[in-house]
Amino acid sequence: MRTRVKVCGITRVADGLAAARAGVDTIGLVFYESSPRYVTNSAAAEIVRALPAFVGVVGLFVNPIEAQVRETLTAVPLDLLQFHGDESPEFCSQFGKRWIKAIRVREQQDVELAFDRYRNACGLLADAYDPALYGGTGQSFNWALLPAARPVPLILAGGLTSDNVARAIAQVKPWAVDVSGGVESHKGIKDVSKITDFMNEVHRVDQTD
Numbered sequence: 218m219r220t221r222v223k224v225c226g227i228t229r230v231a232d233g234l235a236a237a238r239a240g241v242d243t244i245g246l247v248f249y250e251s252s253p254r255y256v257t258n259s260a261a262a263e264i265v266r267a268l269p270a271f272v273g274v275v276g277l278f279v280n281p282i283e284a285q286v287r288e289t290l291t292a293v294p295l296d297l298l299q300f301h302g303d304e305s306p307e308f309c310s311q312f313g314k315r316w317i318k319a320i321r322v323r324e325q326q327d328v329e330l331a332f333d334r335y336r337n338a339c340g341l342l343a344d345a346y347d348p349a350l351y352g353g354t355g356q357s358f359n360w361a362l363l364p365a366a367r368p369v370p371l372i373l374a375g376g377l378t379s380d381n382v383a384r385a386i387a388q389v390k391p392w393a394v395d396v397s398g399g400v401e402s403h404k405g406i407k408d409v410s411k412i413t414d415f416m417n418e419v420h421r422v423d424q425t426d
């Protein structure tokens with residue numbers, strides 16, 4: 218099976234285009250002001266305008282108020298919403314958009330409970346737990362905590378790089394992988410050669426399946 222790839226935390230038109238040319242399936246835009254990868258609605262709209270057809274756009278929020286999500290949806294043509302905080306399933310479902318829910322994994326039960334609680338999501342993104350940060354930590358976690366039974370497609374995130382993504386896919390067999398810091402030269406600035414190396418590794422391991 219082909220593993221889908223999301224590159225999150227795009228902040229510049231050039232990086233969005235580079236990700237598209239490298240064959241990334243979808244980019245992520247971070248609408249969380251505390252993030253070094255935060256983009257305003259107008260910067261995000263410019264990035265999306267420059268993207269070619271068939272590259273998806275995910276808008277990432279952390280504990281937003283409803284009005285923030287609605288304003289962004291009016292300004293930026295997003296394909297999918299990603300909730301990366303403590304949002305309830307009811308909150309995530311109210312926008313008439315497909316959505317994914319991120320969880321920070323400490324133990325296997327975290328994932329099992331989330332699969333049940335967020336069963337209406339179109340993907341569950343498993344990320345590393347950090348007590349101080351909601352995401353984009355560059356840290357990985359113990360992939361053995363991820364159960365084999367997955368009622369919702371699993372997106373693996375957290376500290377992925379071209380050095381470990383093949384091993385991660387071979388072990389976890391996720392629907393998709395999500396990377397941010399592992400394809401950056403500086404926070405918020407993507408590195409084209411790191412994106413290419415990452416994609417090559419994903420393709421390489423997918424061919425061995």
Ligand SMILES: O=C(O)c1ccccc1NCC(=O)[C@H](O)[C@H](O)COP(=O)(O)O
Binds near residue numbers: 301375
């Ligand atoms: O990217 C951020 O700064 C961020 C801040 C707060 C919540 C989520 C954030 N990013 C979420 C992502 O989708 C990242 O791709 C994911 O956490 C993996 O990041 P990394 O470990 O750097 O690959």
